Amino acid sequence: MTEIDWSKPRLLAKNIRKNFDERQVLKGVDLEVYPGQIVALIGSSGSGKSTMLRCLNLVEELSDGQIWLDGDEISRPGINDDEVRANIGLVFQSYNLFAHLSILDNVKLALKVVQKKSDKEATEIALGWLDRIGLADKANQYPDKLSGGQQQRTAIVRAVALNPKLLLLDEVTSALDPELSGEVLELIRDLKNSGTTIVMATHELSFAREVADWVIFLDQGVIAEEGEAADFFANPKNARTKEFLARVI
Amino acid sequence: MSQSTTSEAQLARETWRVSRKRRSTLTAIVSTLVFAVVAWLLLVNTPGWSRVQTSFFDWDTAVKAFPRVLDGLWLNLRVLVFASISVLIVALLLALATTLRNPALTPIRLLAKGYIDLFRGTPLIITLYLVGFGIPGLRIEAFGRIAPEILGTIALTLTYSAYVAEVFRAGIESIHPSQRLAARSLGLSYSQSVRLVVLPQAVRKVVPPLMNDFVALQKDVGLISVLGAVDAVRGAQIEVAHFANFTPYIVAGLFFVILAIPTVRLTDWLAARMAKREQMGTVL
Numbered sequence: 001m002t003e004i005d006w007s008k009p010r011l012l013a014k015n016i017r018k019n020f021d022e023r024q025v026l027k028g029v030d031l032e033v034y035p036g037q038i039v040a041l042i043g044s045s046g047s048g049k050s051t052m053l054r055c056l057n058l059v060e061e062l063s064d065g066q067i068w069l070d071g072d073e074i075s076r077p078g079i080n081d082d083e084v085r086a087n088i089g090l091v092f093q094s095y096n097l098f099a100h101l102s103i104l105d106n107v108k109l110a111l112k113v114v115q116k117k118s119d120k121e122a123t124e125i126a127l128g129w130l131d132r133i134g135l136a137d138k139a140n141q142y143p144d145k146l147s148g149g150q151q152q153r154t155a156i157v158r159a160v161a162l163n164p165k166l167l168l169l170d171e172v173t174s175a176l177d178p179e180l181s182g183e184v185l186e187l188i189r190d191l192k193n194s195g196t197t198i199v200m201a202t203h204e205l206s207f208a209r210e211v212a213d214w215v216i217f218l219d220q221g222v223i224a225e226e227g228e229a230a231d232f233f234a235n236p237k238n239a240r241t242k243e244f245l246a247r248v249i
Numbered sequence: 250m251s252q253s254t255t256s257e258a259q260l261a262r263e264t265w266r267v268s269r270k271r272r273s274t275l276t277a278i279v280s281t282l283v284f285a286v287v288a289w290l291l292l293v294n295t296p297g298w299s300r301v302q303t304s305f306f307d308w309d310t311a312v313k314a315f316p317r318v319l320d321g322l323w324l325n326l327r328v329l330v331f332a333s334i335s336v337l338i339v340a341l342l343l344a345l346a347t348t349l350r351n352p353a354l355t356p357i358r359l360l361a362k363g364y365i366d367l368f369r370g371t372p373l374i375i376t377l378y379l380v381g382f383g384i385p386g387l388r389i390e391a392f393g394r395i396a397p398e399i400l401g402t403i404a405l406t407l408t409y410s411a412y413v414a415e416v417f418r419a420g421i422e423s424i425h426p427s428q429r430l431a432a433r434s435l436g437l438s439y440s441q442s443v444r445l446v447v448l449p450q451a452v453r454k455v456v457p458p459l460m461n462d463f464v465a466l467q468k469d470v471g472l473i474s475v476l477g478a479v480d481a482v483r484g485a486q487i488e489v490a491h492f493a494n495f496t497p498y499i500v501a502g503l504f505f506v507i508l509a510i511p512t513v514r515l516t517d518w519l520a521a522r523m524a525k526r527e528q529m530g531t532v533l
């Protein structure tokens with residue numbers, strides 16, 4: 001495990017608010033993520049976890065608040081948000097992979113069109129990552145020929161291959177049965193060990209306890225409680241947290 | 250090692266399947282024949298049959314009209330090629346315009362929608378008259394005299410692009426929004442994600458309905474004759490006047506049928522292949 005550098009946050013989000021019409025989904029959420037850290041976002045369905053991740057990736061327009069990535073404000077007006085997104089990977093529950101491309105071409109696509117790498121170089125990088133998840137021999141298969149776990153692992157390395165500053169994972173295992181989700185969790189563990197910075201929304205609390213450095217409990221659009229993983233799960237302080245943990249564990 | 254011999258039960262099942270298939274083929278052939286004979290007898294016993302026969306199915310007239318009609322068909326084919334290409338381009342642009350999400354581009358989206366409503370609702374023949382006689386009526390010097398087949402191609406494009414745009418739009422909307430989101434979160438721009446992720450998948454999905462529209466267009470190119478273009482239909486009309494016999498129309502009709510058959514078969518085959526892929530071989 002890499003040591004965490006506390007001097008400069010990788011991601012800083014202040015007072016994030018998001019309304020859909022009249023409905024307030026995020027009501028002022030703050031977030032600090034340091035390089036190499038894994039932050040787990042937990043909370044019941046509808047608490048705003050996905051919305052938060054999508055705001056961080058600028059796929060949703062903020063209703064208020066500011067976000068900095070490595071000290072650079074990415075929420076400022078007029079920023080090139082395609083460039084920002086190229087530095088922040090986002091993987092979600094399902095339908096990540098492009099159905100008309102082989103998994104090799106899935107991984108290569110952004111390497112070529114966003115990072116402008118040559119075909120040869122993109123192939124090399126992509127094959128390297130597919131090999132790391134044991135799918136190099138399936139490189140030319142189409143996503144629908146792969147298991148759900150293989151698809152999710154490919155989706156994750158497709159994002160990681162771009163060497164993003166931050167990886168956002170939105171319940172990447174919740175569409176999978178336990179055995180397949182185990183494969184995916186294994187990959188996340190592996191990425192943690194090589195220093196990838198990750199914010200993940202998850203229902204897998206035991207996994208969050210194991211790999212996360214910091215756990216945030218989101219309740220109806222606000223942070224009800226947060227803390228170091230071990231401490232958070234051992235001594236929840238907030239009544240809502242206790243209730244939630246009692247319900248799901 | 251277990252030897253794989255076919256079991257009694259499977260053999261019985263296969264025999265039964267073969268006999269059932271044979272029986273249904275036989276039923277189909279017999280009923281078709283009976284129907285054809287009955288229809289034929291009814292037709293030849295109508296009081297005016299012999300007159301209709303000589304004025305619509307006269308072999309000598311058919312042979313004599315053949316060259317001019319074939320010559321005209323060549324014009325239909327050229328119009329078909331140009332119209333198909335321009336329809337695809339215009340329709341794709343229209344479909345993309347209707348699927349724009351950006352609120353700043355709402356006027357463009359509304360314009361595209363208005364265009365589609367207008368030309369889907371207008372009968373082709375009226376669009377043909379409007380373009381065919383309206384544009385020359387403007388007497389724009391720079392255009393000079395525009396050939397009727399060009400005006401016809403424009404009218405066909407106006408009408409068909411509205412239909413085809415709807416087909417493309419349905420295809421685009423059938424692509425799961427996550428695909429677009431995934432592309433954007435990898436850093437692809439809006440246009441890259443449309444071009445490299447959404448459209449390739451959407452177009453694949455709409456090939457069968459597109460082919461249906463193509464078959465319809467193959468027939469409708471015959472309508473440019475109303476503007477005076479000497480195509481297969483107009484050629485036939487000239488021969489009809491010449492021989493005072495309707496057979497040339499039948500000749501032209503057959504040409505169009507022959508033109509359509511390969512496309513129709515190809516469409517069926519493609520649709521069947523796609524259905525098969527989606528149903529994974531169930532029999533129901």
Ligand SMILES: Nc1ncnc2c1ncn2[C@@H]1O[C@H](COP(=O)(O)OP(=O)(O)OP(=O)(O)O)[C@@H](O)[C@H]1O
Nearest residue numbers: 020025043044045046047048049050051052171201
């Ligand atoms: N595009 C949208 N338009 C309107 N409401 C939305 C939109 N996206 C999300 N919401 C609402 O915001 C709330 C939070 O949704 P979100 O998906 O962020 O929750 P979540 O914590 O990720 O839940 P889950 O665990 O079920 O994934 C929900 O009530 C949802 O209905």
Ligand SMILES: [Mg+2]
Nearest residue numbers: 049050051171
């Ligand atoms: Mg969610």
